Amino acid sequence: MLDRRKFIQGLGATAFASATALLNPDRARAVLQTVAAHRGQARDLAADEDFWRRIQQAFTVDRSIINLNNGGVSPAPAIVQQAMKQHLDYSHKAPAYTMWRVLEPQQESVRSSLARCFDCSPEELALTRNASESMQILQNGIDLQPGDEVLATTHDYPRMLNTWKQRERRDGIVLRQFSLPIPAEDPQLIVDLYEQHISPRTRAILISHVVYLTGQIMPVRAVCALGRRKGIPVFVDGAHSLGHFTFTLADLDCEFFGSSLHKWLTAPHGTGMLYVRKERIGDIWPLQAAEESKDEDIRKFEEIGTHPAANTLAIAEAISFYRGIGPERKEERLRFLRNRWAERLKVSDRVRLHTSLKPGRSCAIATMQVEGIPSGALAKHLWKEHKILVVAIKHDDFEGIRVAPNVYTSLDEIDYFSETMERIIRNGID
Numbered sequence: 001m002l003d004r005r006k007f008i009q010g011l012g013a014t015a016f017a018s019a020t021a022l023l024n025p026d027r028a029r030a031v032l033q034t035v036a037a038h039r040g041q042a043r044d045l046a047a048d049e050d051f052w053r054r055i056q057q058a059f060t061v062d063r064s065i066i067n068l069n070n071g072g073v074s075p076a077p078a079i080v081q082q083a084m085k086q087h088l089d090y091s092h093k094a095p096a097y098t099m100w101r102v103l104e105p106q107q108e109s110v111r112s113s114l115a116r117c118f119d120c121s122p123e124e125l126a127l128t129r130n131a132s133e134s135m136q137i138l139q140n141g142i143d144l145q146p147g148d149e150v151l152a153t154t155h156d157y158p159r160m161l162n163t164w165k166q167r168e169r170r171d172g173i174v175l176r177q178f179s180l181p182i183p184a185e186d187p188q189l190i191v192d193l194y195e196q197h198i199s200p201r202t203r204a205i206l207i208s209h210v211v212y213l214t215g216q217i218m219p220v221r222a223v224c225a226l227g228r229r230k231g232i233p234v235f236v237d238g239a240h241s242l243g244h245f246t247f248t249l250a251d252l253d254c255e256f257f258g259s260s261l262h263k264w265l266t267a268p269h270g271t272g273m274l275y276v277r278k279e280r281i282g283d284i285w286p287l288q289a290a291e292e293s294k295d296e297d298i299r300k301f302e303e304i305g306t307h308p309a310a311n312t313l314a315i316a317e318a319i320s321f322y323r324g325i326g327p328e329r330k331e332e333r334l335r336f337l338r339n340r341w342a343e344r345l346k347v348s349d350r351v352r353l354h355t356s357l358k359p360g361r362s363c364a365i366a367t368m369q370v371e372g373i374p375s376g377a378l379a380k381h382l383w384k385e386h387k388i389l390v391v392a393i394k395h396d397d398f399e400g401i402r403v404a405p406n407v408y409t410s411l412d413e414i415d416y417f418s419e420t421m422e423r424i425i426r427n428g429i430d
């Protein structure tokens, strides 16, 4: 059995290597160059710990904590932190000049490079502060009349549901919701559920690309096609998808998409993006007013007053880190880490997986429940006794703990989590 003290000491050695990468960002760049030179197949590389150790060391995480909550927000690699600090230092030299006149115009190249990741035109991509802002631009920016209906599931993100609920109180619209099967194994069944709940008054559909409760990947393309057939705009909440697994605009064929960049793209905290198809820009009001000449300009969604340029510009460094790893390699590694614990623990007849492990239905995030142990108490125990960070999920339909490793997570950490869980399943948490 792995001794906890030895394990944490082992983590300390890795933390030291990470700290070295922070002190010497050139070293972190060298890591990326080595990675770029590596020509292995993504699947073969997923289990190659020597390869991934180099990526792990590009981060400055505290390895005395086993952070398996990378769904909420992710640490950024040292080079991203460093870029942000440099831009911030420069901003403060004479902000009215250095920040407004020098740095802010540079965000156009960030727009272009993010647009290349999503494979859309830069003229369709706005830089926002997070997915919440992106989605609220859409949800509050569309004209709706009293009695109009909007459709969502009970598994969408609470803030996005609250946005519709506020419009119910403010504008007299009606939010219709339905619940999803757990786990959701059959994409066609999900599309049918959306179709069944559309009424003649439905004016907008909200869909999560990845369900925050379970990590379930939703059939976004088919639901967007359904919306188009019925003339209903579909707002895709991609908070958890961009930078997590590989897809582009062509795969979704959507008109509206919002994401956070501080989750899976490992960009600075407080960064997000909004895609709006060119011909639909004029249909959405910005959250903060912009001049009329900008009605058809995607930049109207960025009219938020004075804000730091440093966060936005350092997105460029996060994109280069992401491309350096390679999106396919990242996706394969994340699935490998997820399968490593999920396949091991699901052998127990007391473990219920609430996430489908079928190809294409989930990636890094999965949610499990141990029958007989309340999930809130289990999450507290993991933290208090083992310094393992997971999220307790409590929903009307189910409960569980959500586990989300990232590229900096080591196999040791995953195995320590699995071993701890096996002991808890055997002995309980008292």
Ligand SMILES: Cc1ncc(COP(=O)(O)O)c(C=O)c1O
Pocket (backbone or CB within 6 Å): 071, 072, 130, 131, 132, 133, 156, 157, 159, 160, 208, 210, 211, 212, 237, 239, 240, 260
């Ligand atoms: C599905 C979904 N939408 C929106 C958000 C909001 O993201 P942020 O807090 O980065 O705005 C989250 C956050 O976890 C989420 O899971």
